[in-house]
Amino acid sequence: MTVKTRSWRGVASEEQDDLDEKVSVLLRERSRRLLGDLLRPHRKQIAALTAIIIVSNLAGLAIPYLVKVGIDEGIPPMLKGTGAGTLLTVVGVILAAAATQALTRQLFLQLSGRIGQDILLELRRRVFDHFQRLSLSFHEKYTSGRVISRLTSDIEAIAELLQSGFDGLVTAVLTLFGTAVVLIVLDVHLGLLALIPLPFLLLFTRWFRRQSAIVYRRTRETVALVIVHFVESMTGIRAVQAFRRDRRNQEIFKQLNADYRDANASSMQLVAVFMPGIKLLGNVTVAGVLFYGGWLAVQQQVSVGVLAAFLLYLRQFYEPMQEISQFYNTLQSAGAALEKLSGVLEEEPAVPEPRKPSALESPRGRVRFEDVRFAYTEEMPVLPRLDLTIPAGQSVALVGATGAGKTTLAKLISRFYDPAEGRVLLDGVDLTALDEPTLRRAVVMVTQENFLFSGTVADNIRFGRPGATDRQVREAAKAIGAHEFVSALPDGYDTEVGKRGGRMSAGQRQLVAFARAFLADPAVLILDEATSSLDVPSERLVQRALRTILADRTALIIAHRLSTVEIADRVLVMERGEIVEDGRPDELIAASGRFAGLHRAWLESLS
Numbered sequence: 001m002t003v004k005t006r007s008w009r010g011v012a013s014e015e016q017d018d019l020d021e022k023v024s025v026l027l028r029e030r031s032r033r034l035l036g037d038l039l040r041p042h043r044k045q046i047a048a049l050t051a052i053i054i055v056s057n058l059a060g061l062a063i064p065y066l067v068k069v070g071i072d073e074g075i076p077p078m079l080k081g082t083g084a085g086t087l088l089t090v091v092g093v094i095l096a097a098a099a100t101q102a103l104t105r106q107l108f109l110q111l112s113g114r115i116g117q118d119i120l121l122e123l124r125r126r127v128f129d130h131f132q133r134l135s136l137s138f139h140e141k142y143t144s145g146r147v148i149s150r151l152t153s154d155i156e157a158i159a160e161l162l163q164s165g166f167d168g169l170v171t172a173v174l175t176l177f178g179t180a181v182v183l184i185v186l187d188v189h190l191g192l193l194a195l196i197p198l199p200f201l202l203l204f205t206r207w208f209r210r211q212s213a214i215v216y217r218r219t220r221e222t223v224a225l226v227i228v229h230f231v232e233s234m235t236g237i238r239a240v241q242a243f244r245r246d247r248r249n250q251e252i253f254k255q256l257n258a259d260y261r262d263a264n265a266s267s268m269q270l271v272a273v274f275m276p277g278i279k280l281l282g283n284v285t286v287a288g289v290l291f292y293g294g295w296l297a298v299q300q301q302v303s304v305g306v307l308a309a310f311l312l313y314l315r316q317f318y319e320p321m322q323e324i325s326q327f328y329n330t331l332q333s334a335g336a337a338l339e340k341l342s343g344v345l346e347e348e349p350a351v352p353e354p355r356k357p358s359a360l361e362s363p364r365g366r367v368r369f370e371d372v373r374f375a376y377t378e379e380m381p382v383l384p385r386l387d388l389t390i391p392a393g394q395s396v397a398l399v400g401a402t403g404a405g406k407t408t409l410a411k412l413i414s415r416f417y418d419p420a421e422g423r424v425l426l427d428g429v430d431l432t433a434l435d436e437p438t439l440r441r442a443v444v445m446v447t448q449e450n451f452l453f454s455g456t457v458a459d460n461i462r463f464g465r466p467g468a469t470d471r472q473v474r475e476a477a478k479a480i481g482a483h484e485f486v487s488a489l490p491d492g493y494d495t496e497v498g499k500r501g502g503r504m505s506a507g508q509r510q511l512v513a514f515a516r517a518f519l520a521d522p523a524v525l526i527l528d529e530a531t532s533s534l535d536v537p538s539e540r541l542v543q544r545a546l547r548t549i550l551a552d553r554t555a556l557i558i559a560h561r562l563s564t565v566e567i568a569d570r571v572l573v574m575e576r577g578e579i580v581e582d583g584r585p586d587e588l589i590a591a592s593g594r595f596a597g598l599h600r601a602w603l604e605s606l607s
Contacts, residue, residue, distance in 0.1 A: 039119070050170075055100065061179065063097050064308075068186070068306055074087030123155065127341060135350035135416065149227040157333045157337035160330050160333070173320075175316055176317060187296075187306055189296070204277055204281075216335065219333060226257060289310055363524075364392040364393075365392040371422040371423075372421070383577040384577050384578065390554060391554075396556055396569070399598060401575070409556070410528050413426075427523075457495050460512050473515075476516075477515045480515045523553065525553055565585060570582070
């Protein structure tokens with residue numbers, strides 16, 4: 001029985017290894033696709049870079065050979081007293097080769113730097129644009145810390161690769177192959193001796209590449225967790241301080257930071273093995289060539305110049321391996337970052353844009369749910385089956401207990417989600433057939449926690465219609481009842497709202513959000529607990545303004561405060577995703593049903 005158990009575990013381990021290898025291959029393929037796509041527009045510049053670096057390497061390879069010529073052909077004439085003309089010529093050519101190498105190196109760095117920055121610019125643009133287009137469902141499960149990690153540490157890892165990594169790799173590869181060829185041409189026996197360690201070198205490099213791929217993927221994961229925890233702690237700093245969470249947060253951060261340190265330490269341990277190992281191989285090879293080459297020189301089978309050139313070439317041969325090790329560090333770090341970025345960029349929106357959008361010239365606001373089924377998870381359907389028609393221009397209030405499906409209904413009308421089954425129609429057009437600009441012009445949602453962006457009050461109101469004039473902004477504020485408090489601010493409409501509107505009260509922020517929605521002038525307006533943060537005077541002010549805003553406009557009002565519900569034409573009482581009561585507010589109160597009970601409880605709470 002024990003044997004069988006061990007055998008099963010061995011098979012399971014092999015299957016897991018195979019699965020890990022397949023996943024790794026898929027990740028590499030995905031990363032290569034992204035990198036190839038980024039490099040494709042720069043093919044001509046990359047070809048020019050290749051030509052420049054080839055010239056630079058040829059100039060560098062020529063110098064040891066010229067030293068050989070100087071020793072073998074320039075010094076003997078001087079010893080015989082026939083002049084130093086040959087040596088001076090060789091020295092001049094060496095200086096010209098050195099100048100060529102320096103000039104081409106400068107051109108290479110300038111051009112590669114420009115290409116690298118262009119690629120980074122495009123990559124940042126793609127990632128930012130894609131994050132904005134991804135559906136709400138993605139952002140609800142993908143924390144803001146991870147988003148920041150993708151745009152900061154991951155981009156920086158790729159930037160390091162583009163700025164220094166490729167330069168070192170291209171130079172190293174060309175130097176290795178060029179030097180190997182020259183060594184064989186100079187002297188076959190010495191050349192073969194010098195290349196004996198090459199297979200061991202390649203095996204050692206392969207081992208380092210595989211190990212570093214694992215280590216650097218772990219490094220990218222741990223740094224992302226550090227950033228996620230930091231961002232979440234700072235974003236929720238009020239709750240952290242209010243509930244004295246700082247000590248526990250510090251403990252979590254300490255552990256995450258230690259994991260990141262350990263991951264980096266593992267990468268350094270690999271480098272500590274690889275780089276000295278390469279140097280040891282190189283020094284042993286130099287010693288062997290010096291001993292054997294010295295014996296051949298004594299036997300007059302090779303010249304002193306050839307031996308000197310060999311030693312110089314060997315130095316050139318093994319020095320690039322140090323650069324390759326550094327490149328592998330950068331490559332693996334950037335490769336892990338590229339895997340994460342390519343994964344994000346290949347993430348498809350849960351609510352994709354239609355290939356052939358339908359037109360909706362003058363939306364009237366008629367909303368229809370046809371046999372709609374929706375669930376965030378398959379085990380728990382939020383809307384089992386829903387059929388509902390909201391005529392154009394009707395104000396509908398949704399009431400019910402938390403989790404009844406009210407906000408889900410609003411999200412489906414806004415097309416933050418698509419139904420699992422059935423259709424949601426606007427003026428007879430399926431929402432999935434409307435492109436995003438058309439839908440956003442027709443449907444606007446105002447929530448309890450409306451976000452204000454850094455800028456002025458006018459900028460935040462104009463967010464609903466970017467091309468609006470100052471006069472239109474003021475008229476929108478007046479219509480909603482926000483003009484009085486805005487005018488009382490230090491700079492009026494030019495007052496900076498601060499980070500997330502921090503310089504304004506919750507009620508003032510909500511009034512600005514109402515003015516923004518009013519200026520947008522949508523056919524369908526959704527108010528999701530939009531008055532819950534207002535005090536009683538502000539709420540009454542907004543309710544008066546809402547009667548103007550909701551006139552001739554379809555509205556969906558979600559509210560627990562029944563004072564807001566009173567302005568609605570129709571009330572829907574929801575329970576477990578189903579509509580259990582439907583009618584005018586006064587009719588439902590008189591009917592003594594669920595809404596009547598809620599209304600009585602609300603009146604009692606006011607007394």
